[in-house]
Amino acid sequence: MNLIEIFRAVFMNIQGNKTKVFLTTLGIIVGALTIVLVISIGNGSQASVEEQFRNLNVGTLQIMPAFGGRATERLTSEVAAQIRAEAPSIKNISMILAARADISYSNTSASASLGGVTEDLMFINNLEMAYGTFITEEQNEDAQRVAVIGSDIAQELFGDEIGDVIGERVTILGRRYEITGILKGMGDSSMGGISPDSAVFVPYKVAEKYIVGRLARPTIIALAKDIDHVESAIEEINLVLQEVYRNKSDQFRIIDAGNRLQSAKNSARTMTLMLLAVAVVVLIVGGIGIMNVLFVSVKERTKEIGILKAIGAQKRDILLMFLLEAIMISAVGGVLGILGSMLAMPIMNYFQVRAIPTNFAYLLAFGFSVGIGTFFGYYPASRAAALKPIDALNYE
């Protein structure tokens, strides 16, 4: 029998049993819907993680004072310079001195995170300039009083004039600083205790001299060449620390910041996979439902199968009739589930669950539905095909 005729027969049968087909397909609908939602939520949470760490390079390392114990040693520009010279796995390195300070411009003022940093921080944190330039090596060496201002602070201080303030002056702790750059908005992200949007950056030496004082404890932030050089970078930094601080080098610790990003990503992924497994279980239960209904259907239609066999239907014809029925039921279920998930998206948003549906999610849900239908449809279909014509014909 050609496929068109088999399809016609399957359609007729499904049309005659709409309610039964819908009930059968419920399990598949729920399964497909769950798959799409789970993947979308997973995408949402991964996107959140990525946004949170957007400015963080995976090769980022932080050297900071260790917790506890009496800290007698502090990091210095000289140590940073030595690391830069002796650690070939490191691409960029910057000092960070963090403090809070009020910053004012004409008659407005704002409270900002103040960062004393060097040129390289721009590359390490992927900072982007809206106007002007970032702090230069020269400005740091000469301890020039210049300031690069984060987008939120700039908005607060300058409002509409934001584009015209390069070269103007702001006041920090009673001293005047030339504005040399305004940063682009970077979103919610924090590096070395400083969120760039609400920060003001000045040269490290300026911060040490005028703002924080010589007793402050700076940190060092460094960027490995790439993710594969993180381990060697840590070893190289440790060697320098041991050389400089001898037996006091344990007053510092090196934090592999890229690791934090990776583990946050991993936990988001693990969550998604776990939920996905639940969705697959739901689908399998749906598939078993299809199998049961199909078995009943084979029983109900035994006489029909007998008649078809008597007039010359081959095993393949009967097999395909039932298998295609299962596949079509599950395909319809998959489509309904996907449509349902589309309707569910606004509800998720209403409850502030971040969900990002993708074509991949839709395809996976559909593919899984049809796969499950085929798998669980095969057994009853092959039982139907294997019926002996004489037994089927005499079945009442």
Place this chain on the structure above:
Amino acid sequence: MENNMIYMRDIVKSYKIGKNKLTVLKEVSLEIKAGEFVAILGPSGSGKSTLMNIIGCIDVADSGEYILKGENIKARNEDELAHVRNREIGFVFQKFNLLPKYKAIHNVAFPLLLRGLGKEQAYKKATRLLERVGLSDRMNHKPLELSGGEQQRVSIARALSGGPSILLADEPTGSLDSKSGSEIIEMFLALNHEGNTIVLITHDLNVAKQAKRIIHVRDGKVLEQ
């Protein structure tokens, strides 16, 4: 033996009922030639239905030889038997055995569709056959919308649609009133006149007498030919 449509020798068929083995056909031998109109007559339980099932290839003998149109049936697998049923056998059942979901014309076209023929061609031939059995105005009715006599005529049209070598009718008048029944017998006589080989299974001597030859079956044995 060359012009035998059906050649059976020592056919044995038994069923297991619980632990007991019930032998339904005990070394049955018979020959039917092309163009014959044969009635197989016997009371219920005589084994005539089993004999018909074996002739129609919907059941297989335990032992013995069955040659249909020169082809040995014993060595066939299930799909090959389906092929034989589709090409060589036209069944007419006592209870019609039409597919209730489909219109009369689709029922008649079904053996051709199973063969892989397109719907248009199959419907063309089905239309001709339904016209021939006098149902040109009932083609688009479903079986349950037809009377018993009409349903049996649809099933005769279906049996003919595959162009079979044998028409195999199992108590074709058994579910019909006498008027419809004799119309059906008339139809078989006409079909036989046109050269069709017809094997009619019945327990009714009056029906059997319409055939040109009667084969009596009793107790799983052929008594006379």
